[in-house]
Amino acid sequence: MSAEHGAMVRTYLCVFLALAVLTGVTVMASGVDLGRAGNIVLGLIIAVCKATLVALFFMHLKYDERALLVAALFPLLLFLILVFAMMPDIGTNFQPPPDLGPPASPK
């Protein structure tokens, strides 16, 4: 009982450390120029990793019944469908870049 108790607390602490490190990594990675798409993909991958850690361990999906996992994953499928449905809009309704005028003239 006590060994299991300690193991669980240790797992939580490890997950917390991983989340903290990944937060640091995502901030640092955003400062490195990997190209616009590269930075977006890396940022999203790290976010998905962090969310997965929280869901599996803090939210107990790893230990719970399969039905809960299905309930948790289903909306993600819906989200992907939503994004797919928006595809025609994404990147096609370009607004012209804002006109900022000439740079401030030196006095």
Added chain:
Amino acid sequence: MSHAEAVHGAVAQEDWRVEHNRAKFGMWLFLASEIMFFSGYIGAYIVLRSSNAELTHLSQAMLNKWLAAGNTLVLIISSLTMALAVHAASKGERGKLAGLLLVTALLGTTFLVVKGIEYNAKFTHSGIKAERREGRIFVTEAEDFMRARGVRPGDEILEFNGVEAGKLGDLQGIEHPHLGDTIKIRTQTDGEVHQMKLGVGPWTNVFYSAYFCMTGFHGLHVLGGVVVLLLTALWAAAGKFPPTRFMFVENVGLYWHFVDIVWIFLFPIVYLI
């Protein structure tokens, strides 16, 4: 313990586990609806920023990513204390449970205070400097986000909060506005007179509309969570959650971790990338 008692005990234990799972399943369905709620905003944000790349870029550069990173850490710590709280509940450690719930609520409050500081810094950032020339007021400097709204150095400010330029005291209010302050300005870009809200807010441009909408609704979720956490801490201290009936605590935990996950996504997509 007789055999009958043992069997009865086992059945009772089976019962609370079934009940527990049922409650959890209900909570997950609610969270599924919450995921779709935020999906709507995130979807709109994807479309808006993909069609306004330049505006997104210059607006994003004005956000304070260090405050947001600190806030991310605060929420992650609160998720840890929440997970430990649920663990304490399952062991029937009443005092520890109440304490950890209270700490979680305090961390949530910290998040909200930092968010408030961040919002306030935006609301009071006018992005223009002005000077008085012969009783009239002219813009001397305009930051990029104000230029994107059509403001240029040399534009004349006719009114501030309904007071005519000639009757204005100092120009402090224009350069350091309060929430809701407005100016009437004649812009050279189109020669028209515009009523304009000062400060950076949802009215500034589409990026900031999305920013305040997403972070605002997330903030409201945190606020709701803090209230429920405080109540749960009180009930826990009163001994309302024996180790066989703590599903309420567990569901509060699921909600709190969900709020953390939403921020885990909002932080990079809004502030970093």
